[in-house]
Amino acid sequence: MRLISHYGRLLAVALVLNGMMHASVLAQQDTKAQAVKKSKVVFQVSDGDSKKWDLTLNNVKNVIKDIGKDNIDVEIVAYGPGIDMFKFESPAASRIEEVLKLGAQVMICENTMRAQKISKSDMLDNLGYVEAGVSQLIKRQQQGYAYIRP
Numbered sequence: 001m002r003l004i005s006h007y008g009r010l011l012a013v014a015l016v017l018n019g020m021m022h023a024s025v026l027a028q029q030d031t032k033a034q035a036v037k038k039s040k041v042v043f044q045v046s047d048g049d050s051k052k053w054d055l056t057l058n059n060v061k062n063v064i065k066d067i068g069k070d071n072i073d074v075e076i077v078a079y080g081p082g083i084d085m086f087k088f089e090s091p092a093a094s095r096i097e098e099v100l101k102l103g104a105q106v107m108i109c110e111n112t113m114r115a116q117k118i119s120k121s122d123m124l125d126n127l128g129y130v131e132a133g134v135s136q137l138i139k140r141q142q143q144g145y146a147y148i149r150p
Contacts, residue, residue: 038071038072038073039067039071039072039073039146040072040073040140040143040144040145040146041063041072041073041074041075041145041146041147041148042074042075042076042077042136042140042141042145042146042147042148043056043059043060043074043075043076043077043148043149043150044077044082044133044137044147044148044149045076045077045078045079045082045083045085046078046079046080046082046133046149047080047081047082048080048081048082048084050085050091050092052150053082053085053092054092054095055150056150057092057095057096057098057099059148059150060074060076060099060102060104061098061099061102064099064102064103064104069102069103073105073145074099074102074103074104074105075104075105075106075107075140075145076099076104076105076106076107077106077107077109077130077133077136077137077140078106078107078108078109078112078133079108079109079111079112079132079133079134080109080112080133083108083109083112083113083116083118083123086106086108086123086124087118087122087123087124088122088123088124090124093124096124097124097126100126105128106126106127106128107127107128107129107130107133107136108123108127108128108129108130108133109129109130109131109132109133109134109136110129110130110131110132111131111132111133112133113129
């Protein structure tokens, strides 16, 4: 009887240890999955106000610095009067180049460009273009991007 009781305790201890090891492996896998998952944020620029442009660029730089260039996808979507920020003669042009070098992406609304008779040759280099800026914001939010409108 003692022998069975002894083996019963050993079996119980082995099952508990096995469960603990399994839980530890799952926790490690969960931690790795969280570490791999990148943050995503999209900034809306639709105002012609240069103070809001500065605020947006400050926010972009700060979030990349805080979270880390390799840990976040940052996109700026511009439409309406906001696309003036991305023209060659914009007072924000040098700062935009800076956030692009940090890894931010910029998407310009082609609907706005057509309406304002602006061509890509009027715009800064290294910009992306989308058919509709508002639609791009909707798509990004559906893809899990945090939405910021400074």
